[in-house]
Amino acid sequence: MAIGTYIRTYFEGRWHDGDIPIMRAADHGSWLGTTVFDGARSVNGLTPDLDLHCARVNHSATALMITPTVHTADMITLIHEGLRDYSDDAAIYIRPMYWAIHGDPTAIVPSPEETGFAICLEEIPLAPETASVTLGLTRFRRPIMEDNVVNAKAGCLYPNNARMLAEVRNRGFGNALVADAIGNVAETATTNVFMVRDGVVFTPIPNGTFLAGITRARHIANMRADGMEVHETVLSFQDFHSADEVFLSGNMSKVTPVTAFEDTQYKIGPVTRRVREMYWDWAASTT
Numbered sequence: 001m002a003i004g005t006y007i008r009t010y011f012e013g014r015w016h017d018g019d020i021p022i023m024r025a026a027d028h029g030s031w032l033g034t035t036v037f038d039g040a041r042s043v044n045g046l047t048p049d050l051d052l053h054c055a056r057v058n059h060s061a062t063a064l065m066i067t068p069t070v071h072t073a074d075m076i077t078l079i080h081e082g083l084r085d086y087s088d089d090a091a092i093y094i095r096p097m098y099w100a101i102h103g104d105p106t107a108i109v110p111s112p113e114e115t116g117f118a119i120c121l122e123e124i125p126l127a128p129e130t131a132s133v134t135l136g137l138t139r140f141r142r143p144i145m146e147d148n149v150v151n152a153k154a155g156c157l158y159p160n161n162a163r164m165l166a167e168v169r170n171r172g173f174g175n176a177l178v179a180d181a182i183g184n185v186a187e188t189a190t191t192n193v194f195m196v197r198d199g200v201v202f203t204p205i206p207n208g209t210f211l212a213g214i215t216r217a218r219h220i221a222n223m224r225a226d227g228m229e230v231h232e233t234v235l236s237f238q239d240f241h242s243a244d245e246v247f248l249s250g251n252m253s254k255v256t257p258v259t260a261f262e263d264t265q266y267k268i269g270p271v272t273r274r275v276r277e278m279y280w281d282w283a284a285s286t287t
Contacts, residue, residue, distance in 0.1 A: 002019050004093060005122075005124075006086070006123040007121065007122050007123075008120075008121040009118060009119070010082055010119035010120075011117075015081065015082050015085075019120075023116065027099060027100070027116065028099070028100035028103050028111075029100050032103070033155060034100035035154065035155035035156070036060035036063075036099075036154050036155065037095050037097035037098075037155065038053045038054070038056050038060065038096055039053065039094065039153075040053035040054070040093075040095075041092065041126075041254075042083050042090070042091070042092040043091045043092075043283075044088065044091075045088050046283045046284065047079070048218070048282070048286065049215070050094070052214045053094070053214060053251070054072045055072045056153065057075075057097070057153070058070075058072060059152075060098075060151075061098040061115070061152075063151045063152035063154075064100075064152045064154050065109065065110045066099070066100045067110075067112040068098060069098075070117055075119070078119060079094055079119060082119060082121050091123065091125045092121050092122065093121070093122045094119070095119065095120040095121075095122070096117075096118075097117070097118055097120070098116060098117050099115070099116040101115065101116050126254075129276070131256065131257075132259045133257075133258055133259070134258065134259055134260040135173055135175050135177040135188065135258055135262070136167075136168035136173030136176055136262060137168070138164040138176040138177075139167070140164045140178070141178065141179050142179070142180050142209040142210050143157075143209065144180070144181050144209055150210065150211070151208070161190060164178055168189075175188045175190060175191070175248070177193065177261060179237075180209040180210070181209065184204070184207075184236060185235045185236065185239070185240065186204055186207075186209050188248055190252075192204075192213045192215075192216040192249040192250065193246065193258075194219070194249060194275075195235070195243035195246045196243060196245035196246070196269065196271045196272070197242060197244055198244070199229075200228075200229045201223060201229065201230040201231070202230075202233055202239070203220070203230070203233075204234070205232040213249060213250065215249050215250060215254060216249045218279065219249050219255075219275055219278075220232075222279060222282055223275060228271070237261075240261050241261065244269060245267070245269035247271075247272040247275065254276065255272065255275050255279060257272045
């Protein structure tokens with residue numbers, strides 16, 4: 001399903017215009033869910049951390065027992081080739097993806113013999129700086145390694161995220177603040193999360209239940225370089241009720257301010273604004 005406009009697809013050795021079919025009904029990925037992807041961004045000609053996103057999709061494939069077939073450097077070259085058809089000021093969502101095609105004799109375990117690969121480029125504007133979101137509680141939780149492939153950016157994880165979103169949206173919230181298996185805050189349904197109290201920044205410590213994102217790591221590095229105090233630690237929902245600021249970190253929008261968690265209200269504060277400013281200053285400095 002396209003959520004943006006002007007799509008280009010790399011498949012079977014060349015770029016195609018449009019959202020073309022890439023999977024067959026009997027592909028392992030179609031009926032058994034062995035798919036992985038990653039998401040990067042091109043904004044005003046900048047492609048921040050593209051190399052890390054391309055490397056991660058290969059790591060995700062390996063974690064899901066899919067054989068990655070495109071080296072990171074080659075993937076980057078292909079993506080830049082596809083981006084040439086877009087205007088310099090376009091905002092593009094970059095989505096490389098793999099899926100398994102065959103299975104072993106039981107059909108369940110993916111076969112290494114053949115792997116599907118595609119790249120989708122989709123023009124999706126960045127959210128305006130004035131955009132914000134509210135968070136609600138959900139009964140659904142993040143799985144652990146023994147339950148699911150939480151060390152991959154895998155398509156099979158997203159139905160759980162979808163029911164989190166559906167539950168809180170039915171109550172009027174925009175996203176869900178989600179617990180791990182033992183009840184501590186992990187992330188939201190779609191992003192990593194940060195909170196600020198008395199000028200100090202906190203974020204859930206990676207504990208194997210969620211992907212500690214590439215953009216999350218970039219924010220932490222930028223904040224520490226700017227002299228901010230940042231702690232990766234165990235956080236409760238009560239910690240978020242006592243926060244001064246909360247913001248989300250993800251590839252699609254980079255920084256999204258939070259204005260409420262259940263009945264707790266927040267203002268969009270100076271740390272959130274500074275984190276966004278630092279991110280784009282860093283991205284521009286890498287060109």
